[in-house]
Amino acid sequence: MKTILVAEYRNGKTLAGHGELSAFAALVGAESAMFLVGNKNDLPAYEGTIYLADVDHFGEFNPDVHKQLLLEVIAGEQPDLVVFSHSSYGWDLAPRIALALQAAQVSEVVAVQGDSLVIPFCNGKLRRAVRSLSGTTVVTLQAGAFTALETPAASPTVVEITTDVSGKITFNGYEAAEQGGVDLSKSQIIVSAGRGIGKPEAMAMIADLAGALGGDFGASRPVVDAGWAEHNRQVGTTGQTVAPKLYVACGISGAIQHLAGMKKAEFVVAVNTDKDAPIGELADVLVVADLKQFVPILTEKLRAL
Amino acid sequence: MESKFKINAAGTWHETADLAWRMNEYDEYAVEQAVQLKEQVAGADLTVLCIGPERVKETMKKALAMGCDRGFHVADDAAQTKDPLQIAAIIAEYAKGQNFTMIFTGMQSQDRGSAQVGVLVAEMLALPSITTLVGFSYTDGTITAKRELEGGVKGLLTVKAPALCTCQLGLNTPRYPTLPNIMKAKKKELLSVPIQDLLKENARQETARMFFPEKKGGGLVLEGDVADLADRLIRILKEKTTVLA
Ligand SMILES: Cc1cc2nc3c(=O)[nH]c(=O)nc-3n(C[C@H](O)[C@H](O)[C@H](O)COP(=O)(O)OP(=O)(O)OC[C@H]3O[C@@H](n4cnc5c(N)ncnc54)[C@H](O)[C@@H]3O)c2cc1C
Numbered sequence: 215m216k217t218i219l220v221a222e223y224r225n226g227k228t229l230a231g232h233g234e235l236s237a238f239a240a241l242v243g244a245e246s247a248m249f250l251v252g253n254k255n256d257l258p259a260y261e262g263t264i265y266l267a268d269v270d271h272f273g274e275f276n277p278d279v280h281k282q283l284l285l286e287v288i289a290g291e292q293p294d295l296v297v298f299s300h301s302s303y304g305w306d307l308a309p310r311i312a313l314a315l316q317a318a319q320v321s322e323v324v325a326v327q328g329d330s331l332v333i334p335f336c337n338g339k340l341r342r343a344v345r346s347l348s349g350t351t352v353v354t355l356q357a358g359a360f361t362a363l364e365t366p367a368a369s370p371t372v373v374e375i376t377t378d379v380s381g382k383i384t385f386n387g388y389e390a391a392e393q394g395g396v397d398l399s400k401s402q403i404i405v406s407a408g409r410g411i412g413k414p415e416a417m418a419m420i421a422d423l424a425g426a427l428g429g430d431f432g433a434s435r436p437v438v439d440a441g442w443a444e445h446n447r448q449v450g451t452t453g454q455t456v457a458p459k460l461y462v463a464c465g466i467s468g469a470i471q472h473l474a475g476m477k478k479a480e481f482v483v484a485v486n487t488d489k490d491a492p493i494g495e496l497a498d499v500l501v502v503a504d505l506k507q508f509v510p511i512l513t514e515k516l517r518a519l
Numbered sequence: 520m521e522s523k524f525k526i527n528a529a530g531t532w533h534e535t536a537d538l539a540w541r542m543n544e545y546d547e548y549a550v551e552q553a554v555q556l557k558e559q560v561a562g563a564d565l566t567v568l569c570i571g572p573e574r575v576k577e578t579m580k581k582a583l584a585m586g587c588d589r590g591f592h593v594a595d596d597a598a599q600t601k602d603p604l605q606i607a608a609i610i611a612e613y614a615k616g617q618n619f620t621m622i623f624t625g626m627q628s629q630d631r632g633s634a635q636v637g638v639l640v641a642e643m644l645a646l647p648s649i650t651t652l653v654g655f656s657y658t659d660g661t662i663t664a665k666r667e668l669e670g671g672v673k674g675l676l677t678v679k680a681p682a683l684c685t686c687q688l689g690l691n692t693p694r695y696p697t698l699p700n701i702m703k704a705k706k707k708e709l710l711s712v713p714i715q716d717l718l719k720e721n722a723r724q725e726t727a728r729m730f731f732p733e734k735k736g737g738g739l740v741l742e743g744d745v746a747d748l749a750d751r752l753i754r755i756l757k758e759k760t761t762v763l764a
Pocket of ligand 1: 337408409410433435436437449451452453454464465466468469470471472475485486487488491503504
């Protein structure tokens with residue numbers, strides 16, 4: 215079996231996720247080569263061939279052109295699997311490749327079971343084992359699902375690649391994440407509100423509990439998108455990454471993008487009416503209760519200590 | 520779609536009875552953005568398309584009440600057996616030759632989450648596509664957009680219409696349909712065609728099995744009276760953590 219691993223480069227740096235791609239290739243027992251639109255002075259630690267296109271020439275984000283570069287590598291290598299991270303770069307580029315190859319794309323793979331690839335369903339409430347019916351299969355891997363192997367100093371063989379295709383999308387640079395306000399990454403105690411709080415007024419209850427514990431309050435994405443909390447309080451892949459001593463998740467289901475931001479917490483308490491909520495997988499304690507009743511009582515009792 | 524799932528007899532999907540169904544959250548942002556664009560551009564005409572069984576017409580009626588002009592329903596009682604490439608091929612088959620200036624989709628569905636369909640449709644129609652948008656504006660046929668990257672960083676893009684955009688949570692504030700608009704929506708065209716009329720592709724993948732994730736256990740589950748639960752939690756926090764010290 216043969217794979218092409220698609221590494222990523224952003225804001226002048228090669229991203230670390232390629233280690234997980236290599237781990238996946240090793241797990242399925244495949245030979246691999248890597249593809250990167252990057253910089254020859256910042257190569258991934260990888261033992262093998264890297265097909266390298268010069269980022270200064272082809273840009274960090276240029277889907278039409280990256281597609282063409284990768285398709286040419288695929289035409290030469292004839293891989294069984296084309297492997298991406300399930301990242302903003304990966305889920306954008308992968309379907310373009312899948313269609314060009316008329317191949318199955320299996321998104322957000324978390325495990326391999328025999329001839330099937332396991333993917334989440336409904337934000338991790340269920341799992342689905344999927345079988346590809348096409349010769350080549352495109353996959354994207356969930357971040358963190360395959361643990362990167364330790365790569366000692368590696369010396370990849372670089373093959374420089376190029377194309378004269380141009381793209382229809384113009385990339386005009388980056389806008390930094392919103393700054394200012396609280397920095398939850400340093401908080402020791404965080405109480406977070408999820409969609410389960412039901413209405414904006416309930417934020418006060420969450421802030422009160424955080425106050426009683428001497429900590430800060432955070433939020434899941436829907437709470438921020440609804441404007442009930444500031445963006446700098448959002449915990450997760452597109453928000454803050456936190457590592458407090460105590461994390462209390464109130465009315466948060468435990469979607470992977472949220473878990474990615476708080477899984478380093480030392481102790482996790484979840485308050486949820488649903489005993490089967492995926493957050494239960496990570497929580498040290500799952501309190502099965504309506505937060506509207508439970509949170510005020512807990513706050514009162516903590517204040518009385 | 521919510522909570523309490525039961526796996527079906529074949530073990531390949533979940534039962535569909537006793538579930539609450541609603542519009543895919545990501546699609547709400549897509550519908551809202553399309554309606555806003557229609558309000559901005561004089562003479563615009565907006566079609567909402569949905570593939571699925573009879574019940575998806577409820578969701579389509581919501582989109583019509585939000586401001587879409589007409590609905591195109593592709594009737595399929597076995598939509599769960601169609602893979603992303605087939606779903607995209609159905610949409611592309613409908614859209615080709617219609618000269619849509621803009622196509623909006625959710626960046627993914629809440630259930631399957633493949634994040635493929637929008638991009639595949641665009642590739643099939645040879646249109647540029649930009650994904651995971653949290654910012655969108657349209658001036659004289661040029662789209663200026665922000666796409667969301669990891670850590671809250673955004674990529675700034677421009678592209679010329681015709682194009683396809685996939686919409687991320689938070690792109691806008693989806694409106695609630697008002698009662699008069701719900702009434703008006705009832706009179707709007709909602710055409711239904713059988714899937715056979717549009718599906719010409721074979722599946723590239725199939726579901727072998729659907730199952731619940733293994734419980735890794737570990738965590739303690741507390742149930743009961745809330746006052747009692749609070750006492751028990753405080754005791755645990757005192758024993759297991761230093762935060763109440
Ligand atoms: C690319 C991408 C990036 C994302 N980035 C992030 C991110 O950075 N952070 C993030 O959080 N999400 C992110 N998301 C969204 C994520 O997938 C989920 O949609 C989101 O985390 C769900 O938030 P939630 O748990 O608050 O809401 P839901 O999933 O709706 O869960 C609500 C929970 O509340 C419970 N509940 C309801 N009522 C009560 C009650 N009265 N008492 C107690 N419990 C109750 C329910 O049982 C349920 O478990 C991202 C998604 C994508 C696609």
